[in-house]
Amino acid sequence: MTTYGNAGKGESVNEQGASMGKVVSLCKSRGFIYPSSEIYGGLSATWDYGPLGVEIKQNIQNAWWKEMVRRNENIVGLDAAIMMHPKTWEASGHVDNFLDALVDCKKCRSRFREEALEKIRVERNTDSAVCPECGGELTELRQFNLMFTTQLGPVEDAGNLIYLRPETAQGIFVNFKNVVDTSRVKIPFGIAQVGKAFRNEITTKNFIFRTCEFEQMEMQYFVRPGSEKEAFEEWKAKRMAWYIDQVGINPKRLRFSEHGPKELAHYSRAAFDIEYNYPFGWQELEGIHSRADYDLKRHMQFSGKDINYFDAETNTRYIPYVIETSAGLTRSVLVALMDAYHEEELGGNGEIRRVLHLHPQIAPIKVAVFPLVKKDGLPEMARRIEENLREDFATFYDQGGAIGRRYRRMDEIGTPFCVTVDYETMNNRLVTLRLRDSMEQIRIPIEGIADSVRKESLLYRRL
Numbered sequence: 001m002t003t004y005g006n007a008g009k010g011e012s013v014n015e016q017g018a019s020m021g022k023v024v025s026l027c028k029s030r031g032f033i034y035p036s037s038e039i040y041g042g043l044s045a046t047w048d049y050g051p052l053g054v055e056i057k058q059n060i061q062n063a064w065w066k067e068m069v070r071r072n073e074n075i076v077g078l079d080a081a082i083m084m085h086p087k088t089w090e091a092s093g094h095v096d097n098f099l100d101a102l103v104d105c106k107k108c109r110s111r112f113r114e115e116a117l118e119k120i121r122v123e124r125n126t127d128s129a130v131c132p133e134c135g136g137e138l139t140e141l142r143q144f145n146l147m148f149t150t151q152l153g154p155v156e157d158a159g160n161l162i163y164l165r166p167e168t169a170q171g172i173f174v175n176f177k178n179v180v181d182t183s184r185v186k187i188p189f190g191i192a193q194v195g196k197a198f199r200n201e202i203t204t205k206n207f208i209f210r211t212c213e214f215e216q217m218e219m220q221y222f223v224r225p226g227s228e229k230e231a232f233e234e235w236k237a238k239r240m241a242w243y244i245d246q247v248g249i250n251p252k253r254l255r256f257s258e259h260g261p262k263e264l265a266h267y268s269r270a271a272f273d274i275e276y277n278y279p280f281g282w283q284e285l286e287g288i289h290s291r292a293d294y295d296l297k298r299h300m301q302f303s304g305k306d307i308n309y310f311d312a313e314t315n316t317r318y319i320p321y322v323i324e325t326s327a328g329l330t331r332s333v334l335v336a337l338m339d340a341y342h343e344e345e346l347g348g349n350g351e352i353r354r355v356l357h358l359h360p361q362i363a364p365i366k367v368a369v370f371p372l373v374k375k376d377g378l379p380e381m382a383r384r385i386e387e388n389l390r391e392d393f394a395t396f397y398d399q400g401g402a403i404g405r406r407y408r409r410m411d412e413i414g415t416p417f418c419v420t421v422d423y424e425t426m427n428n429r430l431v432t433l434r435l436r437d438s439m440e441q442i443r444i445p446i447e448g449i450a451d452s453v454r455k456e457s458l459l460y461r462r463l
């Protein structure tokens with residue numbers, strides 16, 4: 001098969017023709033994601049979301065919010081500050097335990113996380129303790145805290161030191177009592193939050209997979225001690241189903257992976273990752289953790305405040321157990337783009353169609369409207385249709401170039417529906433609705449466009 005552009009040297013290409021290099025190049029050229037501060041040469045491991053990137057990110061966030069908060073009467077939302085009292089991070093255990101074990105190569109200066117080095121050794125079936133890049137000698141293991149620090153206030157003083165949050169979860173735990181006291185939640189209930197998190201990551205290759213500034217979508221589900229196993233299984237199943245049904249990810253590229261005792265985070269009693277099969281192998285997309293009463297108990301201890309929950313049903317007071325679902329929003333954007341990228345040969349003549357088979361719910365533009373030609377009142381009619389659709393959908397109007405090329409441009413950015421106005425439309429008010437995945441074209445009345453788009457979106461299944 002002829003492919004669209006080249007994958008990077010040594011890069012793997014999946015059965016859909018996707019590679020990391022091709023997705024990065026599409027993201028840059030079509031305005032999804034740019035290197036941050038590019039005019040100054042960029043800044044390592046930071047990225048900016050362009051006009052289409054910000055739409056897809058927001059759509060994934062909205063789909064998650066709808067699934068977690070809107071569809072569940074017993075889950076409420078929160079938006080806590082990024083900067084928190086520094087004691088938060090002593091209580092959470094991050095000051096003492098949020099460490100990466102690192103080794104450096106004395107020869108080529110590459111830096112590795114011990115965990116990643118161990119994985120490479122297992123893959124290569126070797127226990128050799130030399131640099132996997134150049135065979136050079138490695139330094140001793142050193143511990144490195146991943147939290148960024150800064151100063152709050154004008155005086156640079158150790159007493160003003162604060163951290164940028166490395167997870168959104170603690171904003172939820174410190175507000176547990178506020179939410180219980182001010183809303184009518186009863187156990188079991190959840191608190192959900194989306195927001196930025198920061199980690200001074202050492203290994204940051206692979207585009208937006210692991211970055212120093214990223215976004216999380218986290219939900220802490222508070223349950224009666226003793227019922228955590230059931231809740232854990234329930235949320236594992238629900239979270240996996242969300243990626244398949246609502247984000248449109250191919251189930252063959254998703255799996256669960258259980259944390260062994262050595263991998264468990266300091267707060268975790270049990271944990272499963274939802275992993276995706278990236279071009280660089282199976283890696284985490286979301287973590288589901290059983291955190292027991294670790295966090296609330298520690299905050300009670302460090303703050304001196306009573307944050308026990310009174311259960312009116314059992315007439316008892318206790319610290320609830322917690323099941324956490326912790327998804328990466330920016331990492332979900334990467335997975336959605338990687339999974340949707342497809343190169344397809346058209347009509348046996350070697351022409352390649354590059355298309356993003358994005359779920360309509362997350363596609364940055366939902367409906368594009370075109371006049372077939374740029375004259376005889378067709379542009380005015382197409383413009384009116386596009387303007388009427390704007391209230392309900394993210395739309396795009398385009399009158400430049402051959403119609404086939406306009407369809408291809410929309411395929412590349414994942415627009416699921418295109419509407420074309422032609423000469424007949426002027427007489428019978430019928431337009432062509434063109435479906436991205438099947439390339440099927442159907443005639444429908446102008447008044448039925450919004451309903452057809454909604455119906456096709458609801459019925460959406462990846463071909």
Ligand code: GAP
Nearest residue numbers: 167169209210211214285286287326327328331
């Ligand atoms: N509150 C638990 C927690 O933060 P985690 O497994 O460290 O757990 C959860 O992170 C999710 O956040 C990951 O599955 C991943 O999707 C995302 N994530 C973590 N570190 C990231 C990074 N440096 N860059 C992008 N996403 C990251």
